[in-house]
Amino acid sequence: MGLPNASGDLSTEVEVDAFRRLFPLRFYEKHLSESIRPDARPLGRARDTTIALGAVASANGSALAKIGSTTMLAAIKMEVMTPSPETPDEGCIAIDFHMPPICSPIVRPGRPAEAAPVVSKHSGMINLKELSLVSGKAAWMAYLDIYCLDADGSLFDAALLSAVAAFSHLEIPVVSLNDDGKVVLLSEEQEGMSEREPVNKDKRKLILSSIPFSLTCILHKNYILADPTAEEESIMETLVTVVLDSSSQLVSLYKPGGPVLAYTSVVQDCIALTRQRVKELQKILEEAISGMEVD
Amino acid sequence: MVGLSAGEKHFIQGGIAQDLRSDGRKRLTYRSIYVETGVIPQAHGSARVRLGATDVIASVKAELGRPSGLQPDKGKIAIFVDCSPTAAPMFEGRGGEELSTELSVALQRCLLGGKSGAGAGIDPASLVVVEGKVCWDLYIDGLVISSDGNLLDALAAAIKAALSNTGIPKVDVAAETTGDEQPEVNISDEEFLQFDTSGIPVIVTLTKVGRHYIVDATSEEESQMSSAVSISINRKGHICGLTKRGGAGLDPSIILDMISVAKHVSEQLLNKLDSEIAAAEASDEES
Amino acid sequence: MEYVSPEGLLLDGRRPMEMRQLRAEIGTVAKADGSAVFEMGNTKVIAAVYGPREVQNRSQQMSDQALVRCEYSMANFSTGDRMRKPKGDRRSTEISLVIRQTMEACILTHLMPRSQIDIFVQVLQADVGTRSACINAASLALADAGIPMRDIVTSCSAGYLNSTPLLDLNYVEDSAGGADVTVGILPKLDKVTLLQMDAKLPLDIFENVMGLAIEGCKAVANYIREILLENTKQLEYRRGL
Amino acid sequence: MMYSDIGRLNCNVSYTTFSTPVRGQGSDHKEYSSMLLKALEGAIMLETFPKTTVDVFALVLESGGSDLPVVISCASLALADAGIRMYDLVAAVSVSCLGKNLVIDPILEEESYQDGSLILTCMPSRYEVTQLTFTGEWSTPDINEAMQLCLDACGKLGKVMRSCLKEAASGSQD
Numbered sequence: 003m004g005l006p007n008a009s010g011d012l013s014t015e016v017e018v019d020a021f022r023r024l025f026p027l028r029f030y031e032k033h034l035s036e037s038i039r040p041d042a043r044p045l046g047r048a049r050d051t052t053i054a055l056g057a058v059a060s061a062n063g064s065a066l067a068k069i070g071s072t073t074m075l076a077a078i079k080m081e082v083m084t085p086s087p088e089t090p091d092e093g094c095i096a097i098d099f100h101m102p103p104i105c106s107p108i109v110r111p112g113r114p115a116e117a118a119p120v121v122s123k124h125s126g127m128i129n130l131k132e133l134s135l136v137s138g139k140a141a142w143m144a145y146l147d148i149y150c151l152d153a154d155g156s157l158f159d160a161a162l163l164s165a166v167a168a169f170s171h172l173e174i175p176v177v178s179l180n181d182d183g184k185v186v187l188l189s190e191e192q193e194g195m196s197e198r199e200p201v202n203k204d205k206r207k208l209i210l211s212s213i214p215f216s217l218t219c220i221l222h223k224n225y226i227l228a229d230p231t232a233e234e235e236s237i238m239e240t241l242v243t244v245v246l247d248s249s250s251q252l253v254s255l256y257k258p259g260g261p262v263l264a265y266t267s268v269v270q271d272c273i274a275l276t277r278q279r280v281k282e283l284q285k286i287l288e289e290a291i292s293g294m295e296v297d
Numbered sequence: 298m299v300g301l302s303a304g305e306k307h308f309i310q311g312g313i314a315q316d317l318r319s320d321g322r323k324r325l326t327y328r329s330i331y332v333e334t335g336v337i338p339q340a341h342g343s344a345r346v347r348l349g350a351t352d353v354i355a356s357v358k359a360e361l362g363r364p365s366g367l368q369p370d371k372g373k374i375a376i377f378v379d380c381s382p383t384a385a386p387m388f389e390g391r392g393g394e395e396l397s398t399e400l401s402v403a404l405q406r407c408l409l410g411g412k413s414g415a416g417a418g419i420d421p422a423s424l425v426v427v428e429g430k431v432c433w434d435l436y437i438d439g440l441v442i443s444s445d446g447n448l449l450d451a452l453a454a455a456i457k458a459a460l461s462n463t464g465i466p467k468v469d470v471a472a473e474t475t476g477d478e479q480p481e482v483n484i485s486d487e488e489f490l491q492f493d494t495s496g497i498p499v500i501v502t503l504t505k506v507g508r509h510y511i512v513d514a515t516s517e518e519e520s521q522m523s524s525a526v527s528i529s530i531n532r533k534g535h536i537c538g539l540t541k542r543g544g545a546g547l548d549p550s551i552i553l554d555m556i557s558v559a560k561h562v563s564e565q566l567l568n569k570l571d572s573e574i575a576a577a578e579a580s581d582e583e584s
Numbered sequence: 585m586e587y588v589s590p591e592g593l594l595l596d597g598r599r600p601m602e603m604r605q606l607r608a609e610i611g612t613v614a615k616a617d618g619s620a621v622f623e624m625g626n627t628k629v630i631a632a633v634y635g636p637r638e639v640q641n642r643s644q645q646m647s648d649q650a651l652v653r654c655e656y657s658m659a660n661f662s663t664g665d666r667m668r669k670p671k672g673d674r675r676s677t678e679i680s681l682v683i684r685q686t687m688e689a690c691i692l693t694h695l696m697p698r699s700q701i702d703i704f705v706q707v708l709q710a711d712v713g714t715r716s717a718c719i720n721a722a723s724l725a726l727a728d729a730g731i732p733m734r735d736i737v738t739s740c741s742a743g744y745l746n747s748t749p750l751l752d753l754n755y756v757e758d759s760a761g762g763a764d765v766t767v768g769i770l771p772k773l774d775k776v777t778l779l780q781m782d783a784k785l786p787l788d789i790f791e792n793v794m795g796l797a798i799e800g801c802k803a804v805a806n807y808i809r810e811i812l813l814e815n816t817k818q819l820e821y822r823r824g825l
Numbered sequence: 826m827m828y829s830d831i832g833r834l835n836c837n838v839s840y841t842t843f844s845t846p847v848r849g850q851g852s853d854h855k856e857y858s859s860m861l862l863k864a865l866e867g868a869i870m871l872e873t874f875p876k877t878t879v880d881v882f883a884l885v886l887e888s889g890g891s892d893l894p895v896v897i898s899c900a901s902l903a904l905a906d907a908g909i910r911m912y913d914l915v916a917a918v919s920v921s922c923l924g925k926n927l928v929i930d931p932i933l934e935e936e937s938y939q940d941g942s943l944i945l946t947c948m949p950s951r952y953e954v955t956q957l958t959f960t961g962e963w964s965t966p967d968i969n970e971a972m973q974l975c976l977d978a979c980g981k982l983g984k985v986m987r988s989c990l991k992e993a994a995s996g997s998q999d
Contacts, residue, residue, distance in 0.1 A: 339662075360666065381630070382632075384615070386702050386704070436666050442612070443619075445614060
């Protein structure tokens, strides 16, 4: 097949757009050899990231996270449940990840996207004991739903960031016990008037012991591309996701196959990149939280 | 789908423009209505309505249930419509689902009134046995057996007839109970309660073909429509619901004009239907 | 529980060899090519036939014979308890298949290559023996549509309760849990095209029961023939012959 | 798919699990999907794109009453943004009837107590109604009043939508 050669000859003649469509890999490789990406980022730089807390008023805690144009909306609803007998003083967290059809042209209604199960795994940053109300009787069930509103690569990073932000925004509703020993929700007007003592007056916020942050990198030949876009992900297949917590401890490392083998040194490089990124993300999250407090 | 040649289309449109439709009717005349009640013995009430070649069955079943927490003083009424594949091969499998949902939604909107229950044909408060604890849940099922246009009007008429035919068993509440317990109830086998069906509206669908609109369109005529407005009207002449079908836009003044025409037509339809129902009930009791 | 009284009568007053009441009507669905209502006691079904017509799905077209398709559906109000089952559950798929195979056996499919015949059966009231009623209704509807057939298929069931063979079980008898044999025959050719039985029976009794069911089928066949004859007379009358 | 010489429109409306006060299933809303389809199909020039499909997906992030009108207006803006040819923008407004009062653009609480409701979808510049539904009992003078109210509101909404599109267009040119 004379295709690679043909592309070499054509590259000087064809327009940039056509070349990008016809030979995406060569297009990228030409950029990478110049140490720059088509969207003008250096290889190791992540896209601009923003967090908006309290995006959904009907939820107990919510956040909208954007990395480039990848957008994730996470919201938490709290419900009272009876804890299981094995863990009488622990609450529960249920995480669901949704890819509605608006997020990307590839997703059709009724067909869960392949990426969905990968993202919805548990990170273990929350002490489930904190979600207990009355040991053995009542505990909180936290339903965390993450909706992907725009899928443009690095879905896991954005989903995790939005989930973490939603938990830090979470305000647990005030409840009290009624005469039958049942847990009742107190509405805001009742809060001051009710003679019954709220059970959880001083436990309105969760203590997040160690906050996980992640960075996804693409490995292609000798290059490491941090925070890939959807286009990059579709062209170069080997992905490595590194999750570190706020004290730079490695939480998890995930490499779902792909043709490029990761040597230890490459993984080390990825972790180093993630370490930098965690610092950035921590700052962005802190700013978002302090911004909320000013309001 | 109705496959029509250009000539046939022209003929139908021309006929409507000249107020003489292909089956000899005028624009605002219904086909003859034929009502039969008590066709499904297992149901609490049922009726079959034929409107030309359109043939539908409606059945009413009542089950004891619990009122919803938000509205403890009201029973629940649900309407479902099914399109049998016998009516048209395109309803095979899941093919009829879209039309079924559309008809169910339109009927719910036209017959069940607003969220608070105002304007409902059947007062949901009359279905309550013990407030907040026991109520009747009415399940109204429609089935389209044969379809030749104007399904919505036929279904609404069938539901009206089925409800007039419905007897709900009388319920005795055994003893006063406290707290959250469900009270015990006795369902009587002999005594039945009838509904007051005078308030149930009829639906008049006006189908716009060309510059004119017609009532009771056949499926050939429906294939030529630009849009259709279904209006449900009760005895008092009040509008109880309205839905528009078909894509083309309508001028607001035309809609208001349609509403006043529909009001006029509905009176005749109600009278005709009431006498048909009475006749059907009489013959049902005889047999 | 006694299902057969000492006088030899069943709970609903029938004799063991007596069928439930039959009623049939041709041409209920105006738009269909052929249609019929068939009632056996409290069981009531409508069948409609569309075709022979162009094959909708080209990949299923057969160059040497007609494609026969069948769909069985139950109305929400057809059973005592209101049910809302999604279409195409296992039971209805199975019955659709049974009806299709039975009807395919009697239609002269080789006369109509590259075409399709759709049979739709809708159960309005389900007592017992919907299968039989559906087959009988489908036969009538096919005849009404003028589709060439070897013979009219008729079907009937028989059971065995209180050591008595019973023809055409009703609901109470069926739920007693005895054997239930459903037979479909081509009466003129005297051939069995469908035979289904659940539960077990000794072989000699089985022959008895099956013989009874076949007798039932023949009775149904006579009735169907009468109805068709009546219908044909009506048609002749209308055409002014 | 069968050949068709006009374009096909496909609409889907779904809710997030946290959009309603009680945590729901977040499923597709079939009724709204078909209503959205009907409201839009009269406004789109389907004959300009034969043999193709336009998918319109709407996701309700937070439900606070008058959901359907918002979905319809939003979808029409998205269609304009996608460059689909339309006769006019589609604006939708709902009115609730509470006792003797008419309430335009009702919130969730008002909707749950309403005696009747009216949803009107129209093409403001052409002054044509593409979709109209009534529930509850209405007398003729009430209908006239409510429809006029909605038509006026749709006209105003249309203007807002137009300026929003212009802003977006001038923003992207820079």
